[in-house]
Amino acid sequence: MRKQGFDPQKYIDEQSKYILERVNHFDKLYLEFGGKLIGDKHAKRVLPGFDEDAKIKLLQKLKDKTEIIITVYSGDIERNKIRGDYGITYDMDVFRQIDELRGFGLSVNSVVITRFNNEHSTNVFISKLERRNIKVYTHKSIPGYPSEVDKIVSEEGYGMNPYVETTKPIVVITAPGPNSGKLATCLNQLYHEHKLGTQAGYSKFETFPVWNIPLKHPLNVAYEAATVDLKDVNMMDYFHYDAYKEVSVNYNRDLEMFPVVKRSIEKITGKASIYQSPTDMGVNRVGFGITDDAVIQEASKQEIIRRNFSTECDYKKGLIDQEVVSRMKLIMEELALKKEDRIPVVPARTYAEKLKENSATKEMPAVMAFELNDGTVITGRSSNLMDSCSAAILNAIKYIANIGDEIFLLSPAIIETMKDLKKDKLHSKITTLNANEVLIALTIGAVTNPTAQLAVEKLHELTGVQAHSTVMLNKDDEQILKRLGIDVTSDPVYPSENLYYM
Template identity: 45%
Template sequence: MDLGFDRQKYIRLQSEHIIARRGDIGGKLYLEMGGKLFDDFHASRVLPGFDPDTKIAMLEQLRDELEILPCIGAKDLQRKKVRADLGISYDEDLLRLIDAFRERGFLVEHVVITQFEDTNAEAVEFAERLTNLGLKVHRHFVIEGYPSNVDRIVSPDGFGRNEFVDTSRDLVVVTAPGPGSGKLATCLSQVYQEHQRGVKAGYAKFETFPIWNLPLEHPVNLAYEAATIDLDDVNVIDHFHLSAHGESTVNYNRDVEAFPLLKSMLERVTGTVPYQSPTDMGVNMAGYCISDDAACRAASVQEIIRRYYKALVDEARSGTEDTTLSDRAAVIMAKAECSTADRAVVAPALAIEEKTGQPGAAMQLHDGTIVTGKTTPLLGPSAGMLINALKHLAGIDRELHLLSPEAIEPIQTLKTEHLGSRNPRLHTDEVLIALSVSAAASEEARRALAELQNLAGCDVHTTTILGSVDSGIFRSLNMQVTSEPKYWKKQLYRKS
């Protein structure tokens, strides 16, 4: 993939802009971090050159001046909400993030649990767990009438009830495992309580997408819409900014709709409002760091198609006839003037299924080569495709058996006769384990294993919905997988 984003320019420009905004505020700045601070895989996919940890690398320029304040929603704890891209729950991801921040030398001492209620057993238990781990836990409560009842919100019975976080640095980055965690309310509550204590404090927002200074229907911004179809987010022109400054900028509907209330709350809390629009509140410099617009457009089109397939698969898994999300994703594809035919791995995978009458898979390597896999008595299509890709990258003859039938059959016997599996074919994880064992005696197997690192970022398409094992392996290898929205066999119960 061609690079389209200047990472080093972004790190420099973004850190400088945050420092400037703190100077404009003239006191303590609570900076709401929209999106993911770590592992921002969406940004890395649509802005080639933006590594998943670019934002945290940018904040490292300010490490000695800031502290990080994570928050998590009590309702997400109760629902046991899972971060889809990593497959772990929000509570575990919060702990993972804190460890990662501390390993990089950031100050993290406090955690806020938002929308806390004593009847929420999961939130109470998690608060106790955090306390036992040595963190300072602060409860922010449900405020009746939030966000419309400004009189109640900005009062001792609203923000005033929340447990104050006594931060020690003048730049406080508020982050969370995912959207809807209460970052904005945490920031405003803290700003309110700081002012009650005679400390000047302000608020700003760092939201990467949509990119405010790109056109409304630029593929990068459309890819953000596709990524948030379950949240009903829609990119819109910020009419407040257009009216105040005569400049057309892009924001998303929830921020624009909420701006009058947010402006009212900020004015009530601080006595003044430095912002005339949602765009004014932001500090995002990503748009200035796009070095190749065509590369970012192409990458974003692929992301839009992937999101369409994800919506289709999610609907198929749910077993309902509701096609709301895939319909929305289809509309976004139409806006981007693309279709599934623009995803290079789709047609080859479907061709394998049509030819063999059984599931197929296809992968596009970084040099553009398409590698396929078919269903055999020994291997599933994903496992076969993976082996073929490693052979190609290592320069090994495709006809050479890296894994002999004699090596595979004992694994099949173990699965079917002792572990209760009805499927004798090897999954991708079993193939990789067998390949690792073979590498002890086989130079070819060692060479093939060494090529695993070169699969990151490769596109894959399968003609059936993947099981959790194969999905997990592809996710661990950082490969971009789509699937046709169907199972190979109809059955009510599916064992991972």
């Protein structure tokens, strides 16, 4: 059992109380939610004990007072931008979010398409939403946004975009990812609300960086690592210090935008803003849920190492440039971290090197190592039957269930039949079984094999396992590991010299 360093209930109680206090300042509060509203895996990794659905459970407590608007940038739909943690496009993620929010009993008001310019794919997306009775609003780009405040806060700016009709005192604005137009949507709503005579306000709920811990605390540095491609940099909130002589932490984009946001709010409302700093504008209380700082620091360092591996793999795939890799390297050096500080890395590489010595090929053998929750390291390697991910999963659950190595969980006959299907009927060039196929075979076998059934029952104990692969994984294996709750990293090495493989 891994150590916990965060009290989720204390956090939810503190956070809900603080949001309600903020609501009391206004007739209606537009609350911009940064980060993930559901399934915040980053927060769960760096704050052991954090409930990844804490935000949504918080909103559940306030559901009678809350409705939700989802914003998505039309350009992200046009280029089929992928949400990495789920491996789905942003338009599909909007559907997923609506389903999940409804499942939690929350009211989804509408979807706002931002910076819309009548793009074809976006129009198809709008049609799909409207034919499922989801209200859709489109907002055009505003010339001069965000700096030309006088033009933006006018009938030629926010005035030309439609008002989203809302009825509840808390309106949450969320999105599939960054730069989706959440802030612009909030300010657009404020403009129309005040024209209608409603005293509406704006606040931001951003979990990271944590404003009331030190700037260079590993938890805040881990946020920089997580947003290294966005070039986010944590900084002291100098507006807050000037106003209150109190040190707090924010990040560069919020600090750069604060004067503009403040001026926009003041022009909309016609009176001085109640906010003197970006920290004032936020409602985040996550720092008050920390119960063991040493645990949080270690977890954050491990997250930085994970992000470093991810960055190197993205560079290998051509998704980012060298500047991002260099910046990630500086973050690692800042905390004196090495890749080998991640426990499963060395066992995986050592086993792979041993296999390579006895191999006639030049390719790096595919090996995966699992660090189980009791500290035991289990490895698995690719063979002509299954890939390394599948082997590691089977070896791990056999260990957890105290099943001997000599006992087969899968019948060789079933494996060969599945391989023949892939080769002869599906015409696949890669016939080794991947993790998804192996787990399906295992659950089918469990119907008649009590040992396989015992192994299946232990799959849930893989949640929280740390894994490392000596080669980059295919998307199917990557998603299976994520669904099992396994945190995986990979060396930036392709599993073969083939340019295309399935």
